[in-house]
Amino acid sequence: MRETVSKLVALQAIDDEGRGFHEERDSLQAKIVRLKELLDLMEEGLAEKRLKLEEASRWYREKDGELKVDQEKVNRAKTRLQAVTKNKEYMAMQKEIESLRKANLAREEEILKLVEAMDEFKASIASEEKKIAELKAEVSAEEKSNAKRLEELATFIDGINSRKRVVEKELKxxxxxxxxxxxxxxxxxxxxxxxxxxxxxxxxxxxxxxxxxxxxxxxxxxxxxxxxxxxxxxxxxxxxxxx
Ligand SMILES: [Zn+2]
Structure with a gap:
């Protein structure tokens, strides 16, 4: 049993030797992982914003189409108005044109607000894209600068592990x-x-x-x-x- 215990003690000593290498490797890797998690989060947010912008664009096209149809109605009514001779009919048509015009004006305002909101969205997407590009550059610079040390640490850890395997083989x-x-x-x-x-x-x-x-x-x-x-x-x- 004395021999078994001394082998266990040796195993612990090798592990003690490897502790610093493991800690350094873990902390280097953890930093990259944290940065990548942040990057994922930012990309998720960006995708959401892009989706919302797409929705707004769809809505814009719809409203814009409706506006064009109504403007066409106004134009047609104006043309018809020129052919009207009866006063009563003329008044009725002019009233109709006026109400159509008012409705279109409200719609135009709505569309204008939508365009403003979309512009804000576009600006925020652009700034988000810039931030993501910067973070990506940071991650790759970090990875590059860590690569050499991580390689060294991997070699040390491999050495430790193979020494451990030698001792472990002698134990049950x-x-x-x-x-x-x-x-x-x-x-x-x-x-x-x-x-x-x-x-x-x-x-x-x-x-x-x-x-x-x-x-x-x-x-x-x-x-x-x-x-x-x-x-x-x-x-x-x-x-x-x-x-
Ligand atoms: Zn105890």
């Missing part, structure tokens, strides 16, 4: 899985040396019987509280001064 697969589980659940500290008869991971005091077993190192001992694998290290001998 079930124990390796257990190590990984604890490693993941306990902040990357799966194997810890007993300190002052306690687990340094969670400060839980080992029962005296366990301390005895830990010192014998014939069994695999784990912390009863946090499940970390524990091992015993004899305290350094105090040199007695003969003088």
């Amino acid at each position: 697969p079930a124990l390796v899985s257990r190590y990984r589980r604890i490693f993941k659940a306990r902040d990357g500290r799966a194997v810890v040396p007993v300190t002052a008869n306690s687990c340094p991971g969670c400060n839980y005091a080992c029962p005296p019987q366990q301390v005895v077993r830990l010192r014998k190192a014939l069994t695999l001992e784990t912390c009863r509280h946090c499940s970390r694998i524990l091992y015993w290290v004899d305290p350094p001998e105090v040199e007695e001064d003969a003088a």
Whole structure:
């Protein structure tokens, strides 16, 4: 068991060595991921605005078509008016033309407002497009500048992993899985040396019987509280001064 424990300790030491590389890689990648998420969000917003503009354009075409039809009506009525001789009929037609003209005027105003709103929309889309282009450039610059370091880190991490595989091969697969589980659940500290008869991971005091077993190192001992694998290290001998 002593040998198994020392292999687990070695595994933990290799993982400790790799921690900094992993953290640096994760933080470099996280920054890119954050920027890309922001970019996605902005692109979603832009797509929504474009859709709204399209809707407004459709509505504009519809209203504009209606206006043209009504203007045509007014023109036709005016032509007919010239041929009318009876006074009563003339008055009635003129009234009709007037009401058509008023309706068209209201419609024209409506269309004008719509055109203004569409112009604002177009401007906002253009500024959004510019922001997105800038952010895209930032992301690609960031990716480019990180690429070299990420490559270096990948090489370091590969080295660490292959060293780990060598040690892992000498351990039972079930124990390796257990190590990984604890490693993941306990902040990357799966194997810890007993300190002052306690687990340094969670400060839980080992029962005296366990301390005895830990010192014998014939069994695999784990912390009863946090499940970390524990091992015993004899305290350094105090040199007695003969003088
Ligand atoms: Zn513990």
